[in-house]
Structure formats: structure tokens, C-alpha cells
Amino acid sequence: MSMVIDMHVHPGFYEKISEDKEEIAFRKKEMGWDLMSTFPVELTRTQMKFAGVDKLVLLPLDLTTKQGGCVVTNEEIRKMVDIAPDLFYGFASVDPRREDAAEVLDHAFRDLKLMGLKLNPSKQEFYPSDPIMDKIYKKCLEYNKPILFHAGMSWDTDCLMKYARPLEFESVAVRYPELRMCLAHFGWPWIFETAAMILKYPNVYADTAMLYMDSPEQFFSDVFTRQLGRLWVDNNLADKIMFGSNNPRFRTARIKRGLESIDWRPETKEKILGGNAMKFLNLEEKCNG
């Protein structure tokens, strides 16, 4: 049995990195997390045990040039991983418009040992195929690190969805076939574009961190067995979808419960809940060898 890995967690309210009230206000404003509050890592541990989840992938977001700050810094991610290495994997982020973007990534991958990169084309205002991104992609290839891209709808009022339509990532997938990338949120509402991308390109994955509008059970049943065909995931996409919750917006346990309620084959569920993430994160070789 693979580990169960939640690929999509924003640690904006972890007490150990939330002592500055101005920082908390910034995170709330940028992410639309208005009424949420801080909590200790012990609660996260308890919630993971309740959910049956082994690891959370923590995602920061660098908004330096547009908003003058980060929604959790790379250093804060490292701090959380050091506090609870049994619970967390850490990703980096970089604002592609920073002049020192390459140096930031060198530091994040070489010194902070972060496992991948989180980018949000809508929030950071870039098209994935923009030439300014080439230095970022090459740096990820240099360190063999995957990218998790925000894809699909953005709730925030100050960012446009057009930057993150799944087909905007196609030329990147073609030009960088060795670069593992994940289209977060399954690119909702463009789920057919996402299905085509993960079907066609071996290096493209998607996560399940969708903004449900009823319950996880009802929403995933609609998306994965009615809007997409009943056997599409089992027969074609099972190797490319990863469990992601978008915690704290949505609880890890509830998203997992929704996925587990779908009538998929057991091996499909195992891949989605963790097996595919092991491949994406390049953990298979480390665990097997």
C-alpha cells in the first residue's frame, strides 16, 4: 500500500509560522481566508490520523513583485518540515518576475532541500508559455523538481482565470517533456481540457483539489463518473490523478472521504491517494532503492 499523500495544502495558519499579525492579515487578504484562525501542529497531526493521511505537501506562494510579500515563505515551509518531518513535504515558490528568481530557486532546492515548486499563473500574472518562464523550468529540470501549477478557476477578484486554462500548459509540456507538472484543481471548470492534457502528455498530472459546490461525495461523483465517463479514470487516467484537498479551504479528511466514495477499482484509488504522488515527487526510487 502506498503512502496517502495530500498534494495540496496551504499552511497559512500553522501557529509556528503565524506569529506576525500583519503577515496573517496579508495571507487572509491574498487568499480570501477571512474567518480562519491559527492552530497548533498537534491538531494537524490529529486530523491526519483521523483522515488516514501520511503526508501533506505544503505550498507557499511568492507574490513579491505584485503584492510585496509571500503567502508563506520558502524558509517558513522549511521550518514546518523541520518541526514535523514525519508529517510534511515542502515545496518552494518563486515570483517569476523577480530578477533573482533563479537564485531563489537555487537556494530553495540546494539549501532548503524543498521538493518541488508551486506557481500560480493567475495570481502571479503570467502565461505558462511566456519566455520569462524558461529559466524557471530549466532550473526545475536541473534539480529534477516537479511543478504544481494552479490551474482553472481562481476565486480571488484580483487574478484572471485566463492565465491558468489547462491548454495554456500544453506548449510547456511539449517543450519540456522531462518536466513533471501538475495541473491543480483538475483545471476546473475546464475538466475536459485537463483530461486531454493528462491523457496525452506523460509528464502532466492533475490533482483533485476542486472547489466543490455541494459535498465532496456529490461533486466528485458528478465530475468523475457523469461529466467524465464512468470508466475514464479507471481505464485511462488512473496513473495521472493525485489526491489534493486545498486545505485549509477544504478539509483533507472530507476530500479523501469524497474520493473514497467513488466506485473506482481499488488499485485506482491507491494510485490516486498516494501512488501517483510518489512518482510525481520522485519518491519511488528512493523508497525502492
Add this chain to the structure above:
Amino acid sequence: MVKMKKLDLMTENEFQLISVKDAVVDFVKESGIQNGVVFIITAHTTSSIMVNENLKCLYTDIEATLEQMIPTVHDYAHSHFLPSYGATGGNAPGHLKSMLCGNHAVFPIQDGEIQCGMAQDIFFAEFDGPQMRHYFIQVQGE
């Protein structure tokens, strides 16, 4: 005279009954109030304060009965995106179970002692866990 205490606890499951009777008994004694009442009040809208017998079989029956009345998956209007939270309401069952079970319990105090029936225990009831939770014990009297 009124004396109040705020207590914290971390719940471990979505549904959980946690006895808080010892804390209530202790605070009644500590308050020094000889005759009056003690209130135990939850600070949340998806939890309750419940009085019942402390038997595991009753835990099972209470959970199963509430689940039967208020199923986890149902067409709840609350299950929509809430801009004020930046999240979809996923805890309508917790709100409804809280409504059914109530937010507080109250007991008489006589000669400095809480007056409980032999089978009565006092529970913090979690319907939306695991979470950090708070509840109040307030003693009123003389």
C-alpha cells in the same frame, strides 16, 4: 456571585463524546459558591454540551441515531461556497446535530456540591472534528 472559567480541548474524531464532569465538579468546589447553579456552555455552533450515561454502547447509539436523522451526505443548503470563510460549508450535519442537542447543560448546586443523578455524566459533544474547542463553566449563586 458569578464565577466563570474557559476551558480548551482538542477533539480527535468527527463525532466524539468527551466527559467534562470532573472539570465541572472541580470548578464548582473551587468557586466557593454554596447554593446556586452551574452552567456548562459550548463556544461553538457544531458542538454541544450533553448529559447522559457514560456507557460506550450509548455513545454508539447516540452517534448512529444522529447520523440516521442527519446523514453526512444530503442536499444541505449550507453546502455552498462561503466567501466570508473562503471555503465551502462542509459541516451542515454538525450545525444540525448541535441544534438538536443544545449548547449547554445546567445543574443545581447545594451545600457547595453539584447535584447530579447517579447516571448523569456531562459531555462535550463534537460533531465537526477534529478541532480545537472551547467551553465555559459558569457558576452563579451565593
